[in-house]
Amino acid sequence: MKFNFHVSPNLKAKQTTQKIMRDLTIGLLVVFVASVVYYATSWSGRYAMQCVILLVSSLVTTLVCEAVFAKIMKQNILKSLKNSFGWITSLILVMMVPINTQVYAIIVSTAFAIIFGKLLFGGFGQNIFNPAAVGRATIFAAFSGATTNLFTGATPTATIASTYNWMPSTASALDAFLGQFGGFGGLAIGTYPGAIGETFTLLILVVGIVLCLRNVIDWRVPVMYLGTIFVMTAVIAVLSGFESYHGIPSFIWYPLLHLLTGGVAFGAVFMLTDPVTSPTSASGRTLFAMGAAILTVLIRVTANLPEGCLYSILLMNMFTPMIESALDGKQLEVKKKAIKGFICFAILGLAVSVFASASVKPVSVASNTTTIVEQEETI
Helix, strand or coil, X not given: CCCCCCCCCCCCCCCCHHHHHHHHHHHHHHHHHHHHHHHHHHCCHHHHHHHHHHHHHHHHHHHHHHHHHHHHCCCCHHHHHHHHCHHHHHHHHHHHCECCECHHHHHHHHHHHHHHHCHHHCCCCCCCCCHHHHHHHHHHHHCCCCECCCCCCCCHHHHHHHHHCCCECCHHHHHHHHCCCCHHHHHHHCCCCCXXXXXXXXXXXXXXXXXXXXXXXXXXXXXXXXXXXHHHHHHHHHHHCCCCECCECHHHHHHHHHXXXXXXXXXXXXXXXXXXXXXCCHHHHHHHHHHHHHHHHHHHHHCCCCCCHHHHHHHHHHHHHHHHHXXXXXXXXXXXXXXXXXXXXXXXXXXXXXXXXXXXXCECCCCCCCCCCCCCCCC
16 A cells, blocks of 8 residues: 655645535435335335335434524524535435334434434534444444334345354355355345345445545545455455365455445445545545454454444544544654554454454354344444
8 A cells, every 4th residue: 555645735626525425425326226226126116115214214304403403503504404414324324224124213313323423523524423323323222123024034244144153164155155145146236135225235336436536535445445354354264274166266255255245335435435534634544444444354253243344433433533643743754654554454454364263163064044034234
């Protein structure tokens, strides 16, 4: 990773907050519409309507909370709503939850995300934690049972975490897992129920590339996050002695399994890139993404949770001020600090991979491949 530093004078960018949020909204809506179309065509209109109802409920809750806050603070309500970009939080939150989430759960979690995740810190631009992640964590902690009867099948993350410990080590075990979700192609395209917007990995990555080209998000964040996960899981596969899969080496298929399963692509493109809760410098964002990737792999493989991206984002949000402070100072000194930080994080990532391969027992034969009750597909 090359770190570039520029001394003053600095050029003013053409991008504005309004343009960035406009493009981000369009990108999120593209993925959301794809989800609605999928559920309408593959299941029924009832499923598609559930997606819309959840989004409308979250949007209304957001507007009410922010309007009340603007009134209390004696601000212009319309101007405050326009500059607060609360709909971004609603879109991200709804796309992170399973389709069978109850409406009251999304309303309460949205209110919690907006009030406690953003407004109490002073509003947009001053919050410490990603508000949508706060809302998703609320559902995961308090409303895990608040589900409808729309869908009761196992999601990929629930299955691979509970049945395979995230470590299917043989071709037969991997076939047993992939057979339930349409193989690697099914995982990549998203042709299975789960979190509303997280399953369409390829589409999310395409949208992410467009956003990077338009300078809406920093390409370093998703590249470093997904790249670090790839390298760490490749090391785990080699150290744990995983078999090749139909001629594909384990250090290729096992990292791909991690990247295509769950919400890491969604988190990389739409959440870790949040300019408010991530470091402002390029080197800081690089270290931020590396730290989130290390935590994601650690939580996935060694913790009793189906996913790790959500909590890795919230944990790294807490470290953002420390990263900012550590990379503050003279340019040449900051460059040296950034390189040292990169090396330290790389060593830490390698240590986590070694620890995971030594402490978690790979699964060679699935002990239970039957359908289980839907578990949280939380990022």
